[in-house]
Amino acid sequence: MTSITGVSSVDELPGPEGHGPLQGDRASTGQLGDRLFSGTARGASLLVIAIVTLVGVFLLSQAIPALAKNKVNFLTSSQWNVDGTPLQFGIANLLWVTVISSLIAMVVAVPLGVAVALFITQYAPRWLSRPAASLVDLLAAVPSIVYGLWGLQVMGTHMDGIQSFLVKVLGWIPLFKDAGIGAASTILTVGVVLSIMVLPIVTALSREVFAQTPTTNKEAALALGATRWEMIRTAVLPFGKPGVISASMLGLGRALGETVAVTVILSALAGSAPWSWSVFNGGETFASKIANNAAEFDSPQKAGAFMAAGLVLFGLTFLVNAVARVVIERRKAFTE
Amino acid sequence: MNIQSRRRLASVTGAALVGTLALSGCGSDNNTSATGAATSAAAKADCATGTLNGEGSSAQKNAIEQAITDYQAACAGATINYNPTGSGAGIKQFIAGQVDFAGSDSSLSTKPKAGATSIEQADADKACGSPAWNLPMVTGPIAVAYNLAGVDKLILTPAVTAKIFNGLITKWNDPAIAAINPGVKLPDQAIKVFFRSDESGTTDNFTKYLSAAGPTDWTAAPAKKWTGKGEGKEKSAGVANAVKSTPGGITYAEWSYAKDNKLGIAQIDNGSGPVELTGAAVGKAVSAAKQTGTGNDLKLKLDYATKEAGAYPILLVTYEIVCSKGKDPAKAKLLSTFLKSFAAAGMQTKLQDIGYAPLPAEIQAKVNTAIGAMS
Numbered sequence: 001m002t003s004i005t006g007v008s009s010v011d012e013l014p015g016p017e018g019h020g021p022l023q024g025d026r027a028s029t030g031q032l033g034d035r036l037f038s039g040t041a042r043g044a045s046l047l048v049i050a051i052v053t054l055v056g057v058f059l060l061s062q063a064i065p066a067l068a069k070n071k072v073n074f075l076t077s078s079q080w081n082v083d084g085t086p087l088q089f090g091i092a093n094l095l096w097v098t099v100i101s102s103l104i105a106m107v108v109a110v111p112l113g114v115a116v117a118l119f120i121t122q123y124a125p126r127w128l129s130r131p132a133a134s135l136v137d138l139l140a141a142v143p144s145i146v147y148g149l150w151g152l153q154v155m156g157t158h159m160d161g162i163q164s165f166l167v168k169v170l171g172w173i174p175l176f177k178d179a180g181i182g183a184a185s186t187i188l189t190v191g192v193v194l195s196i197m198v199l200p201i202v203t204a205l206s207r208e209v210f211a212q213t214p215t216t217n218k219e220a221a222l223a224l225g226a227t228r229w230e231m232i233r234t235a236v237l238p239f240g241k242p243g244v245i246s247a248s249m250l251g252l253g254r255a256l257g258e259t260v261a262v263t264v265i266l267s268a269l270a271g272s273a274p275w276s277w278s279v280f281n282g283g284e285t286f287a288s289k290i291a292n293n294a295a296e297f298d299s300p301q302k303a304g305a306f307m308a309a310g311l312v313l314f315g316l317t318f319l320v321n322a323v324a325r326v327v328i329e330r331r332k333a334f335t336e
Numbered sequence: 337m338n339i340q341s342r343r344r345l346a347s348v349t350g351a352a353l354v355g356t357l358a359l360s361g362c363g364s365d366n367n368t369s370a371t372g373a374a375t376s377a378a379a380k381a382d383c384a385t386g387t388l389n390g391e392g393s394s395a396q397k398n399a400i401e402q403a404i405t406d407y408q409a410a411c412a413g414a415t416i417n418y419n420p421t422g423s424g425a426g427i428k429q430f431i432a433g434q435v436d437f438a439g440s441d442s443s444l445s446t447k448p449k450a451g452a453t454s455i456e457q458a459d460a461d462k463a464c465g466s467p468a469w470n471l472p473m474v475t476g477p478i479a480v481a482y483n484l485a486g487v488d489k490l491i492l493t494p495a496v497t498a499k500i501f502n503g504l505i506t507k508w509n510d511p512a513i514a515a516i517n518p519g520v521k522l523p524d525q526a527i528k529v530f531f532r533s534d535e536s537g538t539t540d541n542f543t544k545y546l547s548a549a550g551p552t553d554w555t556a557a558p559a560k561k562w563t564g565k566g567e568g569k570e571k572s573a574g575v576a577n578a579v580k581s582t583p584g585g586i587t588y589a590e591w592s593y594a595k596d597n598k599l600g601i602a603q604i605d606n607g608s609g610p611v612e613l614t615g616a617a618v619g620k621a622v623s624a625a626k627q628t629g630t631g632n633d634l635k636l637k638l639d640y641a642t643k644e645a646g647a648y649p650i651l652l653v654t655y656e657i658v659c660s661k662g663k664d665p666a667k668a669k670l671l672s673t674f675l676k677s678f679a680a681a682g683m684q685t686k687l688q689d690i691g692y693a694p695l696p697a698e699i700q701a702k703v704n705t706a707i708g709a710m711s
Contacts, residue, residue, distance in 0.1 A: 268568025295422025
């Protein structure tokens with residue numbers, strides 16, 4: 001019953017006999033339609049589970065032979081020699097670039113998305129809120145290759161100033177050290193473009209949850225003398241928190257797996273490049289590394305190495321979603 | 337700042353312009369040339385009907401598309417599809433029997449690849465039920481392209497090129513560059529090296545050249561994956577665009593990309609004087625190649641370190657990989673007539689306009705003999 005769009009508090013009231021009224025009591029009329037429906041519903045859910053499991057099994061079966069022959073630590077090495085012997089590949093660099101670019105995207109997109117959602121649901125007059133909402137949703141319909149080209153050729157050209165400012169002021173932090181990569185092609189630029197790409201997801205879902213805040217809660221807050229902002233803080237935001245968290249996690253999933261835009265924007269590094277923590281560095285994410293090399297998977301060993309990287313991305317996304325689930329469940333228990 | 341941003345804007349619109357030009361080029365250009373070829377090709381080329389599927393190298397994409405357009409215009413009822421997914425993918429599909437021919441930047445390997453138990457050549461022979469042949473069809477020169485305001489002519493030797501691409505020379509006014517470019521005013525500017533981030537035959541052949549011609553300065557083994565320094569960009573279009581928008585940038589790219597983006601193209605001095613990149617200069621280098629296949633298997637071994645005067649040494653040869661005896665006679669007929677028109681002198685000369693170099697006459701004759709022997 002708890003969905004991505006949050007949970008209405010009415011759902012949580014105990015029924016007269018002590019169990020939730022919306023928990024089905026397994027009553028069935030035994031009619032054909034009922035049985036058909038429950039059968040298809042069960043079939044559909046089993047199918048989804050089966051597909052995800054099979055993807056995992058496929059990745060594992062392809063990756064294990066390569067992993068067994070790997071001569072360096074898969075998780076901590078950043079070497080990538082998959083063509084000959086000895087086979088050496090590690091994902092440290094890929095993991096770092098993937099995570100940091102997605103984090104940058106979240107840092108920008110979540111506050112912005114929540115603010116946009118609050119404006120649309122709580123502040124904007126009716127004539128404005130509808131078109132504004134559709135416009136934000138429209139951002140999700142732009143193909144990622146367009147974001148990629150736009151990011152590289154339009155937005156990227158304006159990143160110079162931001163980069164040189166950050167390097168000058170915060171350059172002593174390893175995260176902001178200059179790495180000699182063109183400003184249009186850094187991890188930071190990718191992060192900002194990704195943030196625009198996940199913005200519609202965060203906004204749309206947050207908007208739905210905020211709109212569902214029970215009017216009674218809001219009126220109660222206002223009746224107690226709260227200003228509009230205080231009302232939002234005490235009634236709307238606590239109610240919408242699980243929804244915002246799940247929206248962020250969905251967005252994070254998108255950012256982690258984004259391929260084309262990252263491939264177009266981000267400068268790859270040569271294998272011999274030294275390790276750097278800087279967001280002004282180049283690099284490759286899991287997805288962009290696989291995309292860059294997919295055409296030349298000419299040996300099982302090489303394909304296996306990339307599959308192993310894909311497996312980590314698969315696991316990472318899985319983990320992110322699991323954490324989101326846990327957080328939402330706990331929040332729900334708390335708000336009850 | 338203002339000038340810089342204006343230059344950027346110019347480069348962006350420039351890129352967009354090139355894009356539209358390329359697009360319109362695909363539309364109108366092909367049509368006119370197709371009709372021209374239709375009359376000439378129809379006169380001599382015999383036609384066959386049916387559908388043919390090919391897949392592989394993206395380096396020969398433009399060439400084969402031109403050849404297909406012309407052939408289809410001359411021969412009604414023939415459909416040929418080519419899917420430029422990459423050499424490795426093409427060979428894989430060919431061995432799996434999914435396509436009728438494969439395009440590849442390297443010939444079928446005769447040694448097992450890492451982690452594989454089977455040999456490409458043997459697998460392909462088995463899939464064909466007859467020996468699979470490598471037919472050189474298109475030569476693509478690789479340009480060393482740079483963006484340096486005010487420098488129209490730049491000469492590079494293998495040693496200096498290797499040092500630039502592995503990061504030992506970092507400034508344009510380095511004495512090593514100045515010494516081989518007397519009279520050229522080189523700016524005090526950082527060299528920004530761009531490389532292909534995807535695995536590519538272009539990188540493979542460029543590094544083969546560097547390690548053959550400048551072995552002391554380029555010690556890494558040639559590979560499809562870049563082993564030098566610099567920033568990686570996706571595909572030829574990516575590196576060419578990056579150089580175009582970065583003053584002081586340098587890269588290696590197929591000739592057509594360097595030309596389309598109006599980048600400076602370095603002259604290469606292998607030891608007997610600087611050679612400008614022209615179709616004829618490339619043909620000389622191909623003629624110097626040794627044939628390593630036997631009979632009609634025309635596998636070539638390029639001599640990258642060639643000191644022949646007037647030969648441009650950095651190039652890749654892309655092959656069509658075909659069955660010597662096709663399983664389906666109708667398809668075999670279509671394939672051999674198509675390849676014949678592709679290898680014909682008129683077609684090869686026309687390829688020069690889109691950034692390839694024609695096969696030299698003696699190789700062309702050999703290819704024709706091989707095609708004639710296909711059944």
